[in-house]
Amino acid sequence: MIVTYNWIKEFVDCDLPAAELSHLLTMLGLEVERMEEVGGGMDDVVVAQVVEKNQHPNADKLSLCKVDNGSEIVNVVCGAQNFKAGDKVALAQIGATLPGDFKIKRSKIRGEESCGMLCSEKELALSAESSGIMILPESYALGTPLFDALGTKDVIFEIGLTPNRADCLSVVGIAREVAAKLGKKVHYPGLEVKEEGAPVASVASVEILAPELCPRYTARHITGCTLADSPAWLANRLMAAGIRSINNIVDVTNYVLLEYGHPLHAFDYKLLSGGKIVVAAAGEGEKFTTLDGQERTLASNDLTIRDGAKAVALAGIMGGGNSEIGEGTTEVLLESAYFNPSAIRKTSKRLGIHTESSHRFERGADVAGLTRALDRAAQLIAELSGGKVAKGIIDVYPAPVAPRVITARLSRINAVSGLDLSAAEVQDIFERLEFEVQQGEPGVFTVKVPLFRVDIEREIDLVEEVVRVNGFEKLPATLPQASVFSDLPSDTQRMASRVKGLLVSHGLSEVINYSFVAPSSCEKIMLPADDFRSNGMVLLNPISDELSVMRTTMLPGLLDTAVKNVSFRTLNLGIFEMRRIYLPVEGAELPEEPLYISALLTGRRDPEGWNQAKGDIDFFDVKGIAENLLAELNVGGVNFSVEELDPYYHPGKACRILSGKKVLGSMGELHPTVQENYGISTPLYYLELNFEALLSARKKQGAAQVPSRFPSTFRDIAMLLPRELPVADVVSCVNGVKAPELEGVEIFDLYMGGNIAAHEKSVAIRVRYGSKEKTLTDEEVTRLHTKVTEALQKKLNVSFR
Secondary structure, three states: OEEEHHHHHOOOOOOOOHHHHHHHHHHOOOEEEEEEEEOOOOOOEEEEEEEEEEEOOOOOOOEEEEEEOOOOEEEEEEOOOOOOOOOEEEEEOOOOEEOOOEEOOOEEEOOEEEOOEEOEOOOOOOOOOOOOEOEEOOOOOOOOEHHHHHOOOEEEEEEEOOOOOHHHOOHHHHHHHHHHHHOOOOOOOOOOOOEEEEEHHHOOEEEEOOOOOOOEEEEEEEEOOOOOOOOHHHHHHHHHOOOOOOOHHHHHHHHHHHHHOOOOEEEEHHHOHHHEEEEEEOOOOOEEEEOOOOEEEOOOOOEEEEOOOOEEEEOOOEEEOOOOOOOOOOOEEEEEEEOOHHHHHHHHHHHOOOOHHHHHHHHOOOHHHHHHHHHHHHHHHHHHHOOEEEEOOEEEOOOOOOOEEEEEEHHHHHHHHOOOOOHHHHHHHHHHOOOEEEEOOOOEEEEEEOOOOOOOOOHHHHHHHHHHHHOHHHOOOOOOOOOOOOOOOOHHHHHHHHHHHHHHHOOOEEOOOOOEEOOOHHHHOOOOOOOHHHOOOEOOOOOOHHHOEEOOOOHHHHHHHHHHHHHOOOOOEEEEEEEEOOEOOOOOOOOEOOEEEEEEEEOEOOOOOOOOOOOEOOHHHHHHHHHHHHHHOOEOOEEEEOOOOOOOEEEEEEEEEEEOOEEEEEEEEEOHHHHHHHOOOOOOEEEEEEHHHHHHOEOOOOOOOOOOOOOOEEEEEEEEEEOOOOHHHHHHHHHOOOOOOEEEEEEEEEEOOOOOOOOEEEEEEEEEEOOOOOOOOHHHHHHHHHHHHHHHHHHHOOEEO
16 A cells, blocks of 8 residues: 555644654554655756746757746756746756666766756656646746645555455555554545536436345436546646546546545546336356456456446446547546455455455455545546536445444453553443443453444454554563574575575586695696696695695586596486685785686486486576576676686687676586596586676666566567677667667577578578557558668668578
């Protein structure tokens, strides 16, 4: 649940700082997982006025402006064209930091100095999209920090609710908790619905054919509505909660959903056959297209909202495209209903639809609060759209639900909690939570639980409420005193554990070899005598002459282990070691001791079996392990180079691994001479990575990306290119095309020989295009694909087949 500090304060008088309010909520069991300040640290973005707007002398699409920031007039270069001299605008001054950690600096653009930036709503995170810079009202004073002028400075709380606290899936619910803790009253919105015209019963009707799935359904009718954009206050509130503004009518239903926690739905009344609403189960196999444009196949236990002829909504989950609010909407039938939680959960899970509405209905809505939410929404729609609300309300409630009544004993409360509360203190807590309380016998409470608290079922639940509101910190400590030492693993240790787990998941076994090797080991792996690794530190008191030198690489130890395994007919082998090596430092007494990851593989890719492929391990198996390991550690900027390889690798079958210019390690097939020196006939593949270099090359973990709900499109390209040109250059060239719709590229074919010239190779790639906003048309994909092919031709001079 996302809620803002200022929104909470509208319902409860709270003068606590945001950080203290966050702590209070967490201690109430409403854990604040994230707290974000809106407009904080952005006082350098101020209200300014464009004094002059002139054509940039060196650029056709840029303007050179003189802008008054309230204290001086500065030059600003701007590319937008939606403003004129005299307009008041948002100016990010030098030193300002915009969302996304974009810092404003003094710069020269096409030879002209620019001392700031004129900002759009999108650049200030005030909207998801914008067509130009912000044009501000004339009344705003120059030099005023923008967020102060807009009145949008706020703090966003993201609260991780447990599934039982459905009552707190609303601003009102959270404000109710704050008020109970602080001993204050909740200021509920005033509900003054101005009714006029014909009675609602004369224009609309509701019939419930499945009362066990829909115990109550209410509705209002509104005419004369004018569809328009929502006012800034409403759009900003929704955006802060992560909901996109659509129009003034739909936005009101979303606003009330957040405010009261009760989902509503607005139908275009003119699209409802006969102005009739029927709540009934769907027909088995019935087809229905929801608002997202997806056709759904319904089952007989799915609850639908129907008009006189067809289904118009999937009850409690999503409306239908055949009755949605659109450009021509002038009449609205507004729904506020209660649906059975288990029924909504089953349908939502089966169809794979999860919405803000289903999220709340699944957890249990307030059946008594339907009309409050309905009246609040009708009032706002009338105010914002100029509509008129018909007289009366349709309220079909065949079997009213009675509040739960629970007996709580003071003795039980104190015994469980270890507290010594008085009856008056306990009754006060219940009343602050808006529970109706009566005392019969001394110390015995009869508590009527309001219907919005669906989680309160037994006496022990009431005990928890008392303890929670009284304060968990006030519970007496009864555990014996003891000293506890926690030796948590370091970040390096955690990463090392992840690396080992990944290598094991690839079928490799960890080995631990001596840190000492034979003096001849470097010669056996073909390291030249002048290589610094051939001069490892000699031990003063070695175990044996064959273990007298500190290792400078783990390859000899792994090869010795491989020889022992092969001698026992273990021909399919995958081993790794993650230990330190000891590199001599000229003039120093002690060596460097970097931590390395080394792996050695040979033999078959899969175990023998009638249903297993018979391929042998090759370079690409090792490369796949390396790439997965780099991805696990989130190492960025990885590239591969065949230059300056160690002599123990097979020429043309190995490479170095780099991040930018930093060497991370190497991999490839070992030189045949090395294999011969160790008496192993099958090809051996070796991977070596500097773990500390990997950690230093890690990127910060980015935010999770929501996958697009629109389908992607694939286009293939077959081309001829020189044999010496790395195929990676093709991938880099495609990825370098600046187009957000370009989602990825894959190589799926490589061919040499046959009718292909000896100096060329044939490569085929598959390019994936897609958008998070819509399904791309063939024309759009073709334009993108043309950009890709032109880039390949221009940069790599390939020829297409």
